[in-house]
Amino acid sequence: MNLDDFINAIEAIPGRGFRLDNNQKIVISHGDGPLWVIAGPGSGKTDSIVFRCLKLLVVDKVSPASIILTTFTEKAANNLQTRISQYMQYLIAIDKSLETIVYNRIRVDTLHGLCNDRMQEFRFTGYQNYRLLDDIEQRLFIIEHSSSTSLDSTVSQNYDDLWPGFPYVFAIFDPLTTSIWNPNSGRPPNRNIKTKGLSKLFNRIVEDRLDTNAMYAEGGSWETLVKAYEEYRNKLFDNYRCDFAHVQLKFLDFLKSQQSSLFLYGDGTDQYPGVKHVLVDEYQDTNQIQEEIYFKLAENSKNLCVVGDDDQALYRFRGGTVDCMVNFENSCQQKWKIPEITSVFLSTNYRSNPGIITFYDGYMRSFQEMSLPGARVRGKPPLTAGSAINGSYPPVAIHRGKNADEVAEFFANMLEYLLDKQLIHDYSECVLLLHSTKRSKYKAGPFMDALENHNIPYYNPRSKGLLEQEEIKVILGGLLKIIDPSSTAQRAVKFPAIREICDEWRGEFDRVAANNKDLRDYVTSYANSILRMGPSTSVGVNLLEIFYDLLNFPPLSDWIDDPERSTRIGVVCNVLDAYSNVPNSKNTKNMLGFLYTSSNVNQGISFTWRKNFYYSLLGLLASEGLNEAEDEIENFPRGRVPIMTIHQSKGLEFPLVFVYGLSSAIVDMASVQMESDFAKFSRNSNNSSTRFTTEQKVKQDLVRRFFVAYSRAQYALILLAKRTEYTRPGVGFGGDSNWTVFGNTIEI
DNA sequence: CTGGGTGCAGTTTTT
DNA sequence: CTGCACCCAG
Numbered sequence: 001m002n003l004d005d006f007i008n009a010i011e012a013i014p015g016r017g018f019r020l021d022n023n024q025k026i027v028i029s030h031g032d033g034p035l036w037v038i039a040g041p042g043s044g045k046t047d048s049i050v051f052r053c054l055k056l057l058v059v060d061k062v063s064p065a066s067i068i069l070t071t072f073t074e075k076a077a078n079n080l081q082t083r084i085s086q087y088m089q090y091l092i093a094i095d096k097s098l099e100t101i102v103y104n105r106i107r108v109d110t111l112h113g114l115c116n117d118r119m120q121e122f123r124f125t126g127y128q129n130y131r132l133l134d135d136i137e138q139r140l141f142i143i144e145h146s147s148s149t150s151l152d153s154t155v156s157q158n159y160d161d162l163w164p165g166f167p168y169v170f171a172i173f174d175p176l177t178t179s180i181w182n183p184n185s186g187r188p189p190n191r192n193i194k195t196k197g198l199s200k201l202f203n204r205i206v207e208d209r210l211d212t213n214a215m216y217a218e219g220g221s222w223e224t225l226v227k228a229y230e231e232y233r234n235k236l237f238d239n240y241r242c243d244f245a246h247v248q249l250k251f252l253d254f255l256k257s258q259q260s261s262l263f264l265y266g267d268g269t270d271q272y273p274g275v276k277h278v279l280v281d282e283y284q285d286t287n288q289i290q291e292e293i294y295f296k297l298a299e300n301s302k303n304l305c306v307v308g309d310d311d312q313a314l315y316r317f318r319g320g321t322v323d324c325m326v327n328f329e330n331s332c333q334q335k336w337k338i339p340e341i342t343s344v345f346l347s348t349n350y351r352s353n354p355g356i357i358t359f360y361d362g363y364m365r366s367f368q369e370m371s372l373p374g375a376r377v378r379g380k381p382p383l384t385a386g387s388a389i390n391g392s393y394p395p396v397a398i399h400r401g402k403n404a405d406e407v408a409e410f411f412a413n414m415l416e417y418l419l420d421k422q423l424i425h426d427y428s429e430c431v432l433l434l435h436s437t438k439r440s441k442y443k444a445g446p447f448m449d450a451l452e453n454h455n456i457p458y459y460n461p462r463s464k465g466l467l468e469q470e471e472i473k474v475i476l477g478g479l480l481k482i483i484d485p486s487s488t489a490q491r492a493v494k495f496p497a498i499r500e501i502c503d504e505w506r507g508e509f510d511r512v513a514a515n516n517k518d519l520r521d522y523v524t525s526y527a528n529s530i531l532r533m534g535p536s537t538s539v540g541v542n543l544l545e546i547f548y549d550l551l552n553f554p555p556l557s558d559w560i561d562d563p564e565r566s567t568r569i570g571v572v573c574n575v576l577d578a579y580s581n582v583p584n585s586k587n588t589k590n591m592l593g594f595l596y597t598s599s600n601v602n603q604g605i606s607f608t609w610r611k612n613f614y615y616s617l618l619g620l621l622a623s624e625g626l627n628e629a630e631d632e633i634e635n636f637p638r639g640r641v642p643i644m645t646i647h648q649s650k651g652l653e654f655p656l657v658f659v660y661g662l663s664s665a666i667v668d669m670a671s672v673q674m675e676s677d678f679a680k681f682s683r684n685s686n687n688s689s690t691r692f693t694t695e696q697k698v699k700q701d702l703v704r705r706f707f708v709a710y711s712r713a714q715y716a717l718i719l720l721a722k723r724t725e726y727t728r729p730g731v732g733f734g735g736d737s738n739w740t741v742f743g744n745t746i747e748i
Numbered sequence: 749c750t751g752g753g754t755g756c757a758g759t760t761t762t763t
Numbered sequence: 764c765t766g767c768a769c770c771c772a773g
Contacts, residue, residue: 073762110762110763113762113763132763134763135761174758175757175758178757244763247763285762314760315761316760317760317761318761435759435760436759440756440757442756442758443757645759646760647760648760664759666760668759727749727750
């Protein structure tokens with residue numbers, strides 16, 4: 001198929017509804033060399049990158065496995081894969097000869113997935129039989145293995161100058177003590193806070209590609225930090241463990257080693273064609289180590305295509321830096337000596353009513369912080385309207401209510417009205433966007449209450465409510481009654497928050513077990529049999545096996561047939577699995593899931609083990625809670641109103657968007673400060689993280705967050721504000737020029 | 749509409 | 764411990 005036929009074919013894809021614009025065609029038909037696509041919201045960014053991929057396959061006859069296509073989340077990766085399959089099947093129906101293209105061999109994945117899978121596929125010797133740790137497991141590993149969190153104070157005191165050196169990660173609110181550690185107190189923070197802060201610092205050392213030798217040479221708390229980091233990294237690798245940051249570092253090692261030559265350069269077969277094209281979606285959220293990986297992957301071909309929107313960068317708190325996107329051309333010049341690269345602005349919006357586009361484009365431009373050099377890509381044109389959506393109704397409105405309850409009531413009434421008047425046909429055509437969707441008084445709580453009162457179904461998987469569910473409380477209560485039957489270890493825990501949540505679980509178990517003799521007898525006899533075991537002996541079962549055994553008894557055995565309950569039980573199962581797989585620091589041949597009895601007679605499971613379980617795992621659960629498991633493909637189900645974080649909503653669109661919390665000024669100060677603090681040790685010469693002041697960065701992050709929220713809307717955008725917000729308008733109401741929400745919306 | 753006192757609640761996320 | 768929301772007085 002030639003390029004013209006290809007373009008004609010994809011423009012005729014049924015259901016897409018609009019033709020390709022010239023800039024989209026440039027993206028799709030671009031030949032070799034770097035390609036920099038700055039794409040505004042709703043500009044057909046994802047389709048453009050997918051079509052470019054198909055063009056490489058269909059027109060250029062590039063070998064599928066030589067194309068790497070990465071994006072930010074697994075859901076987005078699945079979505080790209082689905083679109084590629086659908087469009088390819090459509091093209092095959094037009095031209096049978098395309099049938100031989102094995103399009104599912106394109107490497108569509110998140111970057112983490114790509115790193116992990118390719119190192120395994122090519123059997124990289126530096127990554128054999130590694131267990132990839134999620135953030136919970138990483139923290140459990142740190143608390144168990146870092147000398148700095150040791151219970152032996154003669155060991156941990158060697159790190160006493162570390163904590164006050166980085167107050168922004170350690171002086172944070174601690175739910176277990178309901179207080180904030182004071183860096184001037186002369187005492188270290190508690191182990192949970194140490195661990196949480198250390199994981200942030202360790203991850204950033206890796207992701208920011210810091211020069212640890214220079215940090216060490218700086219002395220003081222920098223030197224101590226490097227000692228702690230290197231101890232962590234060595235123990236991690238010695239135990240065949242790898243965290244998300246290090247899987248990327250390992251991959252970089254792989255790419256720089258001889259062992260990657262078959263992957264990078266291939267052997268001329270379609271099985272191993274080498275890397276010919278690298279396409280990156282959501283590039284604005286890339287961090288420094290990821291940038292280095294992408295440039296390394298494309299070093300040979302120079303075919304690096306990055307797509308993103310600098311205005312939608314949301315992930316500074318995990319090391320993402322918009323600089324990678326804003327300075328992409330400079331990076332190509334510096335690293336590859338390419339004087340000029342092809343850049344394309346996709347600035348025609350096919351998503352929203354023109355009035356909504358005017359609103360959020362004006363919103364973005366109303367902040368002087370966004371016009372400072374380096375904040376946005378130079379020469380970015382205003383968004384223009386290209387959608388068929390129009391109409392004489394006012395598309396942006398604000399409701400000014402008395403307080404949260406009144407606003408939530410208005411929201412529920414409006415949904416009822418919309419469905420009643422058939423302005424919507426399904427509740428999932430509307431979305432409520434918030435910074436945090438936790439069920440609490442100042443967040444999603446009032447909205448969840450109001451919707452329940454109106455019998456309107458909603459979907460809010462990130463309300464941190466999993467541990468409140470009956471089946472979870474019962475099963476964890478049962479587990480505690482087996483491993484700590486008289487609560488002796490629990491009573492020794494000094495944090496009331498941990499003891500209280502455990503008592504709640506035990507109480508819930510007792511309530512349910514009262515009517516279920518088999519479950520009750522099983523737990524009692526199991527606990528007694530452990531008590532009767534000899535001292536210092538293996539209990540013979542793993543922590544996780546006890547958990548599974550409980551599922552054999554009613555009502556738990558009935559509950560696991562309920563898909564919702566069973567999914568939630570699965571989440572807890574994963575957490576216990578994570579704990580069970582942490583190597584025991586005293587004997588790394590055993591994992592923490594290995595149960596053994598006390599050295600004293602008839603004391604049951606080792607008192608030390610039980611205390612550790614309460615402090616480390618239950619401490620983590622008590623302070624942070626757990627979210628529900630989400631579907632791997634669907635972002636939200638039909639029939640219910642999605643209540644989403646703005647982060648969740650990135651890349652999605654909804655006919656009607658409601659945004660609440662316009663004065664929310666919550667940003668991750670620790671990340672902003674850490675970024676500035678670490679900048680001087682960065683090996684990346686293109687790093688411009690010192691360009692803005694802390695205040696400017698905070699403002700920019702907030703503006704971008706509201707911009708993402710506002711730009712999700714297709715037909716109508718409704719802002720919800722309570723009195724305390726609109727009497728002292730925050731960042732969500734616009735910048736300091738003449739532009740404000742009040743002048744640009746109608747009141748409803 | 750504004751200021752002071754009181755009471756509640758405590759961020760976003762990648763396999 | 765701090766920041767925000769809310770209430771009530773002026």
